[in-house]
Structure formats: C-alpha cells, structure tokens
Amino acid sequence: xxxxxxxxxxxxxxxxxxxxxxxxxxxxxxxxxxxxxxxxxxxxxxxxxxxxxxxxxxxxxxxxxxxxxxxxxxxxxxxxxxxxxxxxxxxxxxxxxxxxxxxxxxxxxxxxxxxxxxxxxxxxxxxxxxxxxxxxxxxxxxxxxxxxxxxxxxxxxxxxxxxxxxxxxxxxxxxxxxxxxxxxxxxxxxxxxxxxxxxxxxxxxxxxxxxxxxxxxxxxxxxxxxxxxxxxxxxxxxxxxxxxxxxxxxxxxxxxxxxxxxxxxxxxxxxxxxxxxxxxxxxxxxxxxxxxxxxxxxxxxxxxxxxxxxxxxxxxxxxxxxxxxxxxxxxxxxxx
Amino acid sequence: xxxxxxxxxxxxxxxxxxxxxxxxxxxxxxxxxxxxxxxxxxxxxxxxxxxxxxxxxxxxxxxxxxxxxxxxxxxxxxxxxxxxxxxxxxxxxxxxxxxxxxxxxxxxxxxxxxxxxxxxxxxxxxxxxxxxxxxxxxxxxxxxxxxxxxxxxxxxxxxxxxxxxxxxxxxxxxxxxxxxxxxxxxxxxxxxxxxxxxxxxxxxxxxxxxxxxxxxxxxxxxxxxxxxxxxxxxxxxxxxxxxxxxxxxxxxxxxxxxxxxxxxxxxxxxxxxxxxxxxxxxxxxxxxxxxxxxxxxxxxxxxxxxxxxxxxxxxxxxxxxx
Ligand SMILES: Cc1ncc(C[n+]2csc(CCOP(=O)(O)OP(=O)(O)O)c2C)c(N)n1
Ligand SMILES: [Mg+2]
Numbered sequence: 001x002x003x004x005x006x007x008x009x010x011x012x013x014x015x016x017x018x019x020x021x022x023x024x025x026x027x028x029x030x031x032x033x034x035x036x037x038x039x040x041x042x043x044x045x046x047x048x049x050x051x052x053x054x055x056x057x058x059x060x061x062x063x064x065x066x067x068x069x070x071x072x073x074x075x076x077x078x079x080x081x082x083x084x085x086x087x088x089x090x091x092x093x094x095x096x097x098x099x100x101x102x103x104x105x106x107x108x109x110x111x112x113x114x115x116x117x118x119x120x121x122x123x124x125x126x127x128x129x130x131x132x133x134x135x136x137x138x139x140x141x142x143x144x145x146x147x148x149x150x151x152x153x154x155x156x157x158x159x160x161x162x163x164x165x166x167x168x169x170x171x172x173x174x175x176x177x178x179x180x181x182x183x184x185x186x187x188x189x190x191x192x193x194x195x196x197x198x199x200x201x202x203x204x205x206x207x208x209x210x211x212x213x214x215x216x217x218x219x220x221x222x223x224x225x226x227x228x229x230x231x232x233x234x235x236x237x238x239x240x241x242x243x244x245x246x247x248x249x250x251x252x253x254x255x256x257x258x259x260x261x262x263x264x265x266x267x268x269x270x271x272x273x274x275x276x277x278x279x280x281x282x283x284x285x286x287x288x289x290x291x292x293x294x295x296x297x298x299x300x301x302x303x304x305x306x307x308x309x310x311x312x313x314x315x316x317x318x319x320x321x322x323x324x325x326x327x328x329x330x331x332x333x334x335x336x
Numbered sequence: 337x338x339x340x341x342x343x344x345x346x347x348x349x350x351x352x353x354x355x356x357x358x359x360x361x362x363x364x365x366x367x368x369x370x371x372x373x374x375x376x377x378x379x380x381x382x383x384x385x386x387x388x389x390x391x392x393x394x395x396x397x398x399x400x401x402x403x404x405x406x407x408x409x410x411x412x413x414x415x416x417x418x419x420x421x422x423x424x425x426x427x428x429x430x431x432x433x434x435x436x437x438x439x440x441x442x443x444x445x446x447x448x449x450x451x452x453x454x455x456x457x458x459x460x461x462x463x464x465x466x467x468x469x470x471x472x473x474x475x476x477x478x479x480x481x482x483x484x485x486x487x488x489x490x491x492x493x494x495x496x497x498x499x500x501x502x503x504x505x506x507x508x509x510x511x512x513x514x515x516x517x518x519x520x521x522x523x524x525x526x527x528x529x530x531x532x533x534x535x536x537x538x539x540x541x542x543x544x545x546x547x548x549x550x551x552x553x554x555x556x557x558x559x560x561x562x563x564x565x566x567x568x569x570x571x572x573x574x575x576x577x578x579x580x581x582x583x584x585x586x587x588x589x590x591x592x593x594x595x596x597x598x599x600x601x602x603x604x605x606x607x608x609x610x611x612x613x614x615x616x617x618x619x620x621x622x623x624x625x626x627x628x629x630x631x632x633x634x635x636x637x638x639x640x641x642x643x644x645x646x647x648x649x650x651x652x653x654x655x656x657x658x
Contacts, residue, residue, distance in 0.1 A: 029513075029514065029516070030514050030515050030516055033515040033516070033586075033587065034515050034516070034517075034586065034587035035515075035516050035517060035520040035521070036516060036517030036518070036519040036520025036521065037512070037515065037516070037517040037520075037587035037588065038517075038587070038588060038589035038592060039585075039586050039587035039588055039589065040587075043515050043586040043587035044515050044584075044586065044587070047514065065516055065520065065521075066521075067482070067485035067513070067516075067521040067522070067523075068452045068453065068482045068483065068485050068486050068513055068521070069485050069486060069487065070486075071487050072487070095450070095451070096451065098451075099451070099453070099486070099487070099488070133372070133373075134371035134372035134423065134434065135372055135373055136372060136373075136433065136434040136435075136436055136437055136450065137432075137433070137437060137450070138436065138437070138449075138450030138451055139373065139436070139450055304650065304651060305654065306650060306651060306654050307654070309431070309432040309645075309649070309650055310371075310372060310420075310423055310429075310431060310432055310433055310434030310435075310437070311371075311423035311424070311427075311431035311432065311434075311644055311645050311649075312371045312423055312644075313423070313644035313645065313647070314423075314431070314432065314644075314645055314647070314649060314650045317647055317650050318650055
C-alpha cells in the first residue's frame with residue numbers, strides 16, 4: 001500500500017493488466033506520443049500522461065498511436081475484442097464520443113444480444129470527463145448519463161485513486177464493453193492504493209460517510225464535494241450517508257434504497273445536465289421503489305440545462321458546489 | 337499577383353497583428369492570466385492572411401482549435417477577441433466561447449472548433465446555402481494535417497465533389513497533430529494527392545510565403561466562384577509554439593523551433609519580398625509594427641480591466657425560443 005495519484009493508479013493498473021494478460025492492448029491518439037517525430041516515441045504517453053511508459057514495456061504491437069480517427073479507434077477496438085483481444089482504447093476527451101458513437105452503441109454494445117449470445121466484446125474505452133479547467137463547451141462535458149441509457153454497455157465513474165485502479169482492472173478483465181470515465185480534475189488527487197493488482201466490482205457502491213439524517217448520492221468528482229459537506233455538517237450534529245455508486249451501469253440500487261429507508265431524505269449530486277440524467281434516474285428509482293420512506297422531496301443538485309461556459313466565473317456558477325449541496329441538505333431537512 | 341499598396345499593407349498588418357497577439361498571449365498565459373486551453377497560431381500567419389486576402393466579408397470560413405489567426409485574417413475585432421480569451425464581458429462571444437470557440441458571423445467567420453474535423457462538413461453546407469442563394473460566394477474550411485485523417489473530413493470532401501459546391505479545403509500542414517508527426521499519421525504522406533483522389537484539384541504551396549499562399553488560393557477561389565466546384569490547398573508550414581500552451585514539446589528536435597524561426601518566418605519573408613520588389617518601404621512597415629504593438633497593448637489592458645460576464649449570462653442563448 002502506498003499513496004498514489006488517481007493518474008498513477010490508472011497508469012499502474014494498465015501496466016499490470018498488460019503484464020498479466022498479453023491480449024490486453026492499448027490504442028488511441030498520442031497514447032505513445034511522438035510517433036514519427038524527431039524527439040522519438042514516448043514523448044508523452046497521452047495528453048494527461050495516463051499511458052506513459054507502456055510503449056517502452058510492451059512495444060509497437062500492444063501500444064499503438066493512432067491518427068485522429070475516433071470512429072476507427074473504437075471500431076478497431078470492438079473488432080479486436082470480437083476476435084479475442086482485450087483492447088483499451090483511449091478517447092482523449094469524452095466530448096469526442098459523438099464521432100465514434102455508432103461503434104459504441106450500434107456495434108460493441110449490441111453484439112452479444114444480436115449474435116445469439118455468442119459474442120464477447122471485452123473492451124474498455126478510457127476517457128476524460130468533467131468541467132473545472134475552463135476547457136469550455138466541447139472539452140468539459142460528462143456524458144455517463146446518456147451512455148448509461150445504452151443496454152449492453154457498462155459505465156464506470158471512479159472518484160478515488162483506489163477505485164480507479166480496481167474498477168479499471170475489473171473493466172479490463174470483464175467480458176463486456178465498458179466506458180471508463182476519468183475525471184480530469186481528479187487526476188492529481190491522492191489516496192492509498194495497493195501496489196499489487198486487485199479488482200473493485202462493478203455495481204457495488206461505496207458508502208463513503210455514514211449518518212442517519214440525509215442520504216447524499218454523488219457521482220465522480222461530486223463525491224468529494226458530498227464528503228466535504230457531510231464532514232462539515234457532522235460538526236453541527238447533522239449526519240449524512242454519502243454514497244458513491246462507482247458505476248452508473250450497473251447501478252447499486254440496493255445500497256441507495258437501504259440508505260433512504262433509514263434517512264428518509266435524499267440529495268443527488270450529478271455533474272450531468274438535469275434532464276434524463278443520473279440524478280433524475282436515481283430520483284426515479286427511489287420515488288418508485290421507496291416512496292413511503294421519504295420524509296421530504298428528493299433534491300437534485302446539477303448544473304443548469306445549458307452548455308458549459310468558458311469564463312471561469314460562469315463555469316463555477318454552472319457546476320454543483322459544496323455550498324449548493326449544503327443548501328439542498330438543509331432544505332430537505334426542513335421538508336422543503 | 338497584382339496587389340495594391342493598400343492590400344499589401346493590410347496583409348502585412350494582419351500578419352503582424354496575429355504574430356504579436358500570439359506572442360503576447362504566450363507571455364500572459366505564462367503568468368497564469370488566461371484560463372483554459374490555448375493553441376497559438378504564431379508561425380502560420382501567411383496561411384490565414386494569404387487565404388483571406390482573397391475573400392470578402394460575404395465569403396465564409398470555418399476554423400479550428402488553432403483559430404486566432406483565421407479570426408484576425410477574416411477581420412474579427414481584435415480587442416473583442418482578447419476579451420473573449422480572457423473570459424470577460426465584451427468578449428466577441430460574451431466570454432462564453434473562449435479561445436477554441438471564437439466566431440463572428442458578421443464577418444463570415446463561422447467559428448473556431450474544439451472538435452478536429454468538426455468544420456469541413458459545415459463548410460459544405462454553407463456552400464450549398466450560398467449556391468442556392470445565387471451568390472458567387474465561397475466557403476473555406478481550415479484544417480490541420482491531423483484533421484485530414486478524420487472520417488468527417490473524408491465525407492465532406494466527397495460530398496463537396498458530388499454536389500460540386502464552392503467549398504475549399506485548406507490544410508495547414510505544420511508537421512504535427514499534437515505530438516504525433518505527419519509522417520507517421522498520414523499514411524500516404526500526401527494530403528493533396530488524397531484530396532485529388534476524391535475528384536477535385538489540389539494545389540500545394542509554401543505556407544511561409546504569403547505570395548504563394550495568395551496565388552494558390554486565388555486559383556481555387558476563382559474556379560469555385562465560377563461554379564466549377566471544390567478544391568484543396570495544402571500549405572507546408574510550421575508552428576512556433578507547442579501544440580497547446582504548456583506543451584513541453586519533447587517530441588521536437590533540439591533546435592527545431594529556433595531554426596524554424598530563422599528560416600520559415602513569414603513576416604521576415606514578406607519584408608524581404610516587398611523590399612526587393614520595391615513595393616513597400618521598410619519605414620512604412622516599421623510604422624505598421626508600431627501601430628500593431630499599440631493595438632495589442634490596448635487590447636490586453638482592456639481585457640484585463642473588463643469585468644467578468646454577468647452571472648445571468650450562464651442561462652441565456654441556449655435556444656432562440658423555448
Ligand atoms: C475529434 C477530436 N479528436 C481529438 C482532439 C484533440 N486534438 C486537438 S487538436 C489535435 C491535433 C490536431 O492536429 P492538426 O489537425 O494537425 O492541427 P494543428 O494542431 O497542428 O493545428 C488533437 C488530436 C480533438 N480536439 N477533437
Ligand atoms: Mg498539424
């Protein structure tokens with residue numbers, strides 16, 4: 001066990017899984033970096049350096065720089081998976097999913113069902129999501145909510161270095177296509193991470209704070225904000241369950257329902273825009289299955305139904321914050 | 337080439353504005369003054385200006401993530417651009433777009449683009465529009481060498497040929513897509529030949545020489561205006577900074593940028609060319625340099641002092657009606 005960054009945890013996982021299983025291959029734009037250049041290969045290892053060092057260890061056939069061709073990257077990963085590999089494709093920013101969506105939702109996600117159950121598509125699409133860097137409307141989005149809407153596809157949204165490593169290992173070893181969403185604001189965050197390989201299962205949420213008054217469900221970076229609020233309110237004697245579902249598909253309904261049955265109050269914090277979001281999905285699950293336990297309306301803390309603005313002042317207004325979560329918790333305690 | 341004195345002065349002024357705009361941004365970004373991801377255009381000025389000097393306000397361009405030069409060449413307001421990049425009120429897009437999304441429809445600039453390959457299909461559609469409106473306008477899609485590998489670009493090139501619309505695909509080949517070299521990523525090693533295979537003419541030119549860019553563009557634009565269909569331009573050029581500000585540039589050779597600044601500086605080239613041909617004298621160019629430095633200084637000062645956008649701006653302009 002040692003303290004590692006979220007980024008290093010992911011990098012370590014990739015190296016270990018590639019070591020473990022030679023069918024694991026990595027492909028994407030600049031995942032080696034410097035291909036064909038004077039400085040030579042491995043100049044970077046991905047724009048956020050997530051794949052640094054892999055090419056040096058595993059070589060050309062297993063770590064492949066691609067041209068800017070998202071559709072071919074994801075399609076090639078799906079084809080390689082059908083033919084027996086375990087590809088890990090990188091889509092540099094999740095905002096670029098539009099270019100390769102067909103290969104995800106008409107191809108990879110449906111093979112098993114359409115092909116009489118015979119097909120396995122063990123592939124992972126790693127991608128960066130989330131706002132907070134003034135990267136503006138086309139480089140800051142989260143889209144796990146609409147990816148979760150796709151049957152046959154799984155989706156992970158790790159919030160800690162420990163989960164990032166363990167969930168990625170599960171994704172790589174599993175037999176289904178997975179979109180693995182890494183929050184760009186969390187890359188430098190630190191946490192305890194075992195040195196040896198391990199897995200964190202999909203569909204099992206994590207109770208990060210325990211309390212009795214309010215349940216807060218958060219996704220990805222929102223978990224860190226929810227924890228902050230829970231810690232602050234604990235000082236006043238208000239205690240919260242904070243749940244990090246870790247994966248949006250599959251989703252740990254049980255953990256959320258059990259918690260709400262105890263607390264009777266629910267605040268959901270989601271970086272997605274509110275319509276057809278994970279926030280509205282969880283609200284739907286709880287209100288349809290645990291209505292009688294609710295003592296107050298469910299609160300959703302999300303951005304507004306707008307694109308993401310560039311100006312930092314507007315971007316921080318757009319995003320959920322600890323203050324907004326705290327207000328929602330207090331309102332739900334007042335039955336509002 | 338029969339450019340008037342005024343045209344030559346405008347071309348030089350615009351190239352110089354782009355250069356100094358970018359050089360100054362590099363400094364200000366280094367101080368942590370500017371948020372977000374900024375891709376500087378320094379080194380490529382002759383491409384944007386050589387192309388756009390063939391256009392009127394009525395003609396249209398679509399741009400890329402490296403769009404500041406295209407904006408300035410097409411006549412966008414420089415001070416408004418600076419405020420935009422600072423994320424301030426009064427920015428050309430209200431501070432909501434930022435460096436990667438600068439647009440000004442009033443001067444025919446249909447937007448920078450954060451998505452590589454996002455622009456060329458738009459340029460085909462814009463050309464359908466101007467054709468149907470019965471105007472002899474053209475639409476140009478700027479793109480990098482890396483963008484030529486995107487499926488959207490293939491589709492747009494073929495569609496433009498099929499529909500025979502006045503779209504011109506401009507590839508500024510600066511040798512890199514992010515950290516990956518052109519030689520690695522473009523299989524055939526020849527963007528112009530690839531474009532020709534779609535059924536349109538393609539011209540290669542020296543992107544560091546304003547005059548060769550201008551002449552090549554002129555041919556393509558004249559054809560397109562006459563209804564003879566699309567064309568491709570491929571310019572060999574280099575960028576003086578990293579892919580994005582903060583890029584450590586480990587993929588470049590030791591003195592690569594230094595050498596490029598010495599041998600492929602389009603502003604120096606321009607000065608030499610107009611001097612030797614006695615078209616403009618050095619004194620006049622020096623005056624322009626001074627005007628430009630004042631403009632950039634004012635732009636930065638005004639951008640720094642401008643307030644942030646009003647908080648309510650977050651919610652406006654999502655729809656026209658909802
Ligand atoms: C669809 C998409 N894929 C990847 C990126 C990330 N990206 C931004 S610019 C760039 C390289 C573009 O290279 P090129 O087209 O040669 O333009 P240059 O940067 O050299 O001006 C990449 C890969 C992106 N913005 N959009
Ligand atoms: Mg390039």
